[in-house]
Amino acid sequence: MLHIPRLVLIGVYFLFASVVSLLICLARPFHPDNSRLCGKVFAVPSLRIMGLRLQVETADWQAQPNPFVIVANHQSNWDLFVLGGAVPPRTVSIGKQSLKWLPLFGQIFWLAGNILIDRGNAAKAKAAMLHTTAVMQSQDTSIWVFAEGTRNHGQGLLPFKKGAFQMAINAGLPIVPVCCSSYKNTMRLNRWNSGSVIIKTLSPIPTAGMTLDDMPALMEDCRAKMLACIAELDARTAVLTSA
DSSP states (O other): OOHHHHHHHHHHHHHHHEEEEEHHHHSSTOOTHHHHHHHHHHHHHHHHHTTTTEEOHHHHHHTSSOOEEEEEOOTTTTTHHHHGEEESSEEEEEEEEEGGGGHHHHHHHHTOEEEEEEEETTHHHEEEEEEEEEHHHHHEEEEEEEETTSSSSSSSOOOOOOOHHHHHHHHHHOOEEEEEOOOTTTOOTTSSSSSSEEEEOOOOOTTTTTTTGGGHHHHHHHHHHHHHHHHHHHHHHHHHHOO
């Protein structure tokens, strides 16, 4: 009964939030704090419409000064609403070039100061990565990266891509893992309380003094810590859902 009305309401609110976010971005285009504000505009009311209970545990990055590289797991398009409210100040993300042409959302993503990469062109992708490193170092701006490179659709943490770790090592910046519990296959939009989600940050992983030779071990260490954390969060959300 609730599933269809909720989807309709989410669609209507998405259009409203897009207009509001576009106005924010037009008022101060490419400002590094646009993503945080727009994330809240999309996420906070949407979670209420969806009936999701969200718990955010971000003490580890609240004490971490900008800039740093955020590595997060990516489950589905619902991440816009689930993770949007957890974006820290002065943080932009990396997305594929084709996002720019999505009506409304693509223009918001671009004007919010996020970095667009043409993955099909190695030279342009490398230049964008170098630009991103320079932005982090010169503008005290952190970068949010979905290290899997694509949505995992609730099938577990996929192998990581190198980009986030290469940027962190080149800039000598810490990596802050962000773990979100596995909500994709447990969310029930046909119920008043459709489920619980926990977002938790882990302790920063320093990269100062590392070289690209250290990157495989760094990626393995980060992924192992995130796997363990997501398993813990899933156990906790199972208890919350059954309560």
